Amino acid sequence: MKPIEGQRLDWAPLALLAAVGVAALALIGSPSTWVTLTIAGLAMGLLIFIMASGLTLVFGLMDVMNFAHGLFIAIGAYLAVSTLRLFSAAAGADSFLANLAAVMPAMLAAMLVAGLLGWFFERVIIRPVYGQHLKQILITTGGMIVAEQLIHVFWGPDLQPLARPASLRGAFIIGDMAIEKYRLIAVAIGLVVFAGMMLLLNRTKIGLLIRAGVENKEMVEAMGYRIRRLFVGVFVAGSALAGLGGALWGMYQESVTVHIGANMMVLMFIVIIIGGLGSIGGCFAGALLVGLVANYVGYLAPKVALGSNILLMVLVLLWRPQGLYPVSKT
Amino acid sequence: MAENLLELSGVHTHIAQYHILQGVEFAVPRGELTMLLGRNGAGKTTTLRTILGLWRASAGTIRFESADITQRETPDIANLGIAYVPESMGIFAGLTVQENLVLAARNGAPAGERLERIFRFFPPIKTFWHLPAGLLSGGQKQMLAISRAIVEPRKLILIDEPTKGLAPAIINNLIEAFAELKQTDTTILMVEQNFHAARSLGDSVAVMDSGRIVHTGRMAELAANEALQTKLLGLSLETHQ
Numbered sequence: 001m002k003p004i005e006g007q008r009l010d011w012a013p014l015a016l017l018a019a020v021g022v023a024a025l026a027l028i029g030s031p032s033t034w035v036t037l038t039i040a041g042l043a044m045g046l047l048i049f050i051m052a053s054g055l056t057l058v059f060g061l062m063d064v065m066n067f068a069h070g071l072f073i074a075i076g077a078y079l080a081v082s083t084l085r086l087f088s089a090a091a092g093a094d095s096f097l098a099n100l101a102a103v104m105p106a107m108l109a110a111m112l113v114a115g116l117l118g119w120f121f122e123r124v125i126i127r128p129v130y131g132q133h134l135k136q137i138l139i140t141t142g143g144m145i146v147a148e149q150l151i152h153v154f155w156g157p158d159l160q161p162l163a164r165p166a167s168l169r170g171a172f173i174i175g176d177m178a179i180e181k182y183r184l185i186a187v188a189i190g191l192v193v194f195a196g197m198m199l200l201l202n203r204t205k206i207g208l209l210i211r212a213g214v215e216n217k218e219m220v221e222a223m224g225y226r227i228r229r230l231f232v233g234v235f236v237a238g239s240a241l242a243g244l245g246g247a248l249w250g251m252y253q254e255s256v257t258v259h260i261g262a263n264m265m266v267l268m269f270i271v272i273i274i275g276g277l278g279s280i281g282g283c284f285a286g287a288l289l290v291g292l293v294a295n296y297v298g299y300l301a302p303k304v305a306l307g308s309n310i311l312l313m314v315l316v317l318l319w320r321p322q323g324l325y326p327v328s329k330t
Numbered sequence: 331m332a333e334n335l336l337e338l339s340g341v342h343t344h345i346a347q348y349h350i351l352q353g354v355e356f357a358v359p360r361g362e363l364t365m366l367l368g369r370n371g372a373g374k375t376t377t378l379r380t381i382l383g384l385w386r387a388s389a390g391t392i393r394f395e396s397a398d399i400t401q402r403e404t405p406d407i408a409n410l411g412i413a414y415v416p417e418s419m420g421i422f423a424g425l426t427v428q429e430n431l432v433l434a435a436r437n438g439a440p441a442g443e444r445l446e447r448i449f450r451f452f453p454p455i456k457t458f459w460h461l462p463a464g465l466l467s468g469g470q471k472q473m474l475a476i477s478r479a480i481v482e483p484r485k486l487i488l489i490d491e492p493t494k495g496l497a498p499a500i501i502n503n504l505i506e507a508f509a510e511l512k513q514t515d516t517t518i519l520m521v522e523q524n525f526h527a528a529r530s531l532g533d534s535v536a537v538m539d540s541g542r543i544v545h546t547g548r549m550a551e552l553a554a555n556e557a558l559q560t561k562l563l564g565l566s567l568e569t570h571q
Contacts, residue, residue, distance in 0.1 A: 208429055212422040219420035222382055223478075224408035224436055328423035328464050 013285045013324035020289065024296040032177040037295045043183035045291025046190020047252060051245030052268040053197060053283050054238015060214035060278015060327055062231045064126055065136045068144040069268065070261025072239040074151060075117055076110035076246025077256040081160045083109045091165040099165035107247050114243020115236045122235045148258045160256045168251070186248055193241065194284050201280060210234060214278040214327050270309050274316045276323025285324050289316075332359035335486055335517045336381065341390035341400075343373075343380045350376045352541035353390065358486070358534075363508070363518040365528045365549055368538035369564060374521040375417060377538070378488045381519075382414050383407045394486070409436075411485035415492060417521075419475040423464025427455060427474055430463050434478035448477045451507040469500035476507070486517045493524040505530050529553045537562045 021038060028034045055069045084091045087102035125143045129135040164182055171178040201207035209230055213220045217227045242261075249264070250256045271290050275282025290309050297308040304311075316324065334357040343351035351373050358364045366374050379385045381392055383404040392400045399407050408414070413434075422430055431440045431448075440448075449456040452473035458466060463474055472492055479487045492508075493501045501524060508518070508531050522528045528535075532549030545552070545562050552558060 205432070208425065208433055212425060212433055215422045215424055216420055218384060218404075219416070219422070220433075221404040222384065222408055222414045222416075222420070223434055224405050225433075226403075226405045 010325065013282075013289075016324075017285065017288055017292070020292055020296070024292070024300075027300055028296070032175065033299070035177050036179065037299055038292065039179050039183050039187070041292035041295035042288060043180075043186040043190075043252070043291070044294060045288040046194070047186055047245055047249050048264070048267055048271055048291060049190055049284050049287035050193050050248065051242050051264060052271045052287060053193070053280055054234070054241045055268055056272040056275065056278055056280065056283045057210065057214070057234050058231075058238050059272065061210065061217065061227075061234055062130065063133075064130070065133055066126070066140050067137055067265065068121065068125070068140040068147065069238075069242055070263075070265045071121075071144050071147040072114040072118060072242035073246035073249065073261035073264055074148070074256075074258060075261075076114050076243030077162070077250030077260050078151060078155050078160070078246075079110040079113050079243065080106040080247035080250050081155070081162050081256055084162065084165075091163075094166055096167040099167045102165055103168070103251075107244055110243040110247035111240040112243075114246070115240035118236045118239025118242075119232065121239070122232055126235070144262065148262070151258045155258075157258070162250045162254055162256050164251050164254060182252065186252060189248065193244075194280075197280055206230070206233075267309065270313045274313055274323060276320075276326040278327040279323065279325040282323050282325035282327075286316075289324075332361055334358065335360040335395060336519065337391075337393040338377070338381070339391045339393070341377075341380060341392060342388045343376055343385050344388045345376070345385060350541055351380060351387070354380075354538070354541070354543055356536040356543045356546050358517060358519050360517050361515045362533040363512055363520060363531050365532035365535045366519060366521045366538065367525075367528060367535060367563060372538040373541040374538055375490055376541075378414070378416075378490055378519070378521060381407075381488060382412065411483075413479035413484040413487045415475045415479050415487065415489040417490040417494065419471050421463045421466075421471050421474050421478075423462065425463060426460050427463055427466070428459050430474055430478060431455075431481050434481045437482060440481045444481060444483075448481065451510065452477055452503075469496050469503075472496060472500075472504065476504070480511060480516070484516060486519065489518060489520045491521050491523055493522065493527050501527060 024037070025031070025034045028037065051069075051073055055066060058064050058066055058069075083106035084102055087105060090098045091102035093099065121143065125139055126136070129139055168182045168185060171180045172184075201211055209220060209225055213227050213230060220227050246261060250260060253260075267290060271286040272283055273286075274289065275284070275286030289312065293308055293312050294305065298305040320326070336358040338354050338356055341351050341354040342349070354373070354377055366377060368374050376385060380387050383399070383402055383406075387400050390400070391398055394407075394410055394412070399410065414420075422433070425433070434440075452470075454466070454470045455473060455477050458470065463471065466474060476489070476492060479489070492504055496504070505527050511518070512531070520531070529549065535545070535547060535549045535552050536543050537545040537552075539562070545558070552562075
């Protein structure tokens with residue numbers, strides 16, 4: 001398919017990101033501190049994007065409010081703990097390739113199990129409550145509570161350490177800047193996931209169907225496509241991505257608790273609302289904005305850091321009530 | 331007399347607590363353009379949506395090529411060769427014109443004689459091929475919605491008020507396109523409030539009132555009978571031109 005001629009990118013949200021960065025540089029004063037905070041913000045934002053992208057598509061495509069999305073994050077993180085223990089020799093080796101041989105199975109296991117759990121969750125929990133928002137909130141919240149208790153059964157109630165392999169620890173020192181290796185890796189993985197999703201959505205027929213379904217699922221069905229199958233696929237893929245995000249986030253924090261996913265839910269909802277419900281581009285821009293603001297404000301005014309993202313959401317919605325990149329609903 | 335492609339028999343449809351269709355009975359002859367007329371709220375749109383399974387019939391039977399499709403899922407019904415152009419047009423605003431047609435063409439990318447015919451019927455489709463459909467004007471969106479329905483051979487096209495809200499010049503353009511489409515033996519069931527368009531295009535007609543069919547016959551006969559028009563529709567066709 002040819003590139004879309006005549007379709008102009010809306011630069012305003014990206015300009016906002018740049019403006020936030022420039023304003024932060026002026027307020028922070030020190031370029032090296034600013035670079036460190038910016039890389040940390042981008043890494044945090046891209047990890048949130050990986051976790052939240054499935055949530056926004058699930059809401060956009062089928063109007064499902066899944067308050068249990070954090071479950072897949074938690075499962076991904078715990079799977080990373082178990083897999084890295086299993087490959088502890090490779091994880092502890094002083095070789096990048098050996099470390100990779102431990103991290104890759106951890107990420108794959110997180111995605112596979114979270115995806116399978118997503119398939120089960122859609123069939124058992126979500127399917128009976130299509131179109132019923134209140135019931136969706138209640139039953140997915142209930143599902144989350146049950147799942148957290150099951151995690152206690154399998155992994156215990158205590159905090160689980162999740163040490164990063166040797167070659168993912170430490171920082172690159174450039175002048176007086178210290179840039180953590182793992183944050184750069186998180187940025188790289190986040191950008192690869194974003195690029196992959198954009199390619200899928202814009203260059204394949206399945207992607208076209210997802211975009212069309214987010215706008216008007218009834219019309220997609222009237223054209224002869226089974227939107228339900230598409231939705232199951234999106235739900236499973238979104239769950240797998242949340243699992244991947246959980247594994248990466250666990251390694252980012254170097255520890256995992258049963259609440260790792262639930263703790264991210266507020267941030268993820270802020271991101272998908274800021275971005276525009278159902279919009280992957282919006283989710284990307286919103287996640288970067290949230291990540292950067294959280295890090296800049298955390299440095300500049302730690303006492304208001306907790307509420308900074310809520311304030312950010314209010315300001316963005318005052319500017320664009322439908323989000324940064326709203327999805328047309330027909 | 332042409333054989334019937336679609337037959338509705340005693341069809342009832344409930345939407346929430348409302349009993350909208352109350353025993354709809356009529357047939358759509360193969361190869362003809364059947365007009366479904368009636369006052370606002372008579373149940374015309376509900377009839378189209380019930381045929382396509384977007385709203386489920388609570389009683390009665392809908393037969394397409396003699397097969398009972400009453401309880402089938404919408405995608406199954408559409409895949410029998412039925413296209414739908416809703417009143418809202420249902421275009422995907424964030425997708426380009428090309429992408430809208432790619433989705434509508436189930437059996438491969440839109441190409442060849444059919445695509446050329448669409449470009450001939452509706453030149454703006456070619457002009458704005460790579461433009462997001464949401465940027466088209468109302469008339470151009472309607473052209474795109476109809477193009478999606480005819481991008482592949484269909485046995486039946488359900489069209490809901492295609493001329494609604496459009497400028498007279500565009501309405502004439504659409505009437506010409508439908509007139510040419512009729513020559514291809516495509517069967518069409520069209521809801522229409524523009525009686526000039528209805529009279530120009532309709533072969534047969536069914537008139538609805540309060541969820542029931544109150545008249546069926548040839549469009550030419552209804553167009554010639556002002557008293558019947560007044561009785562069935564409240565106003566004559568001439569008044570509506």
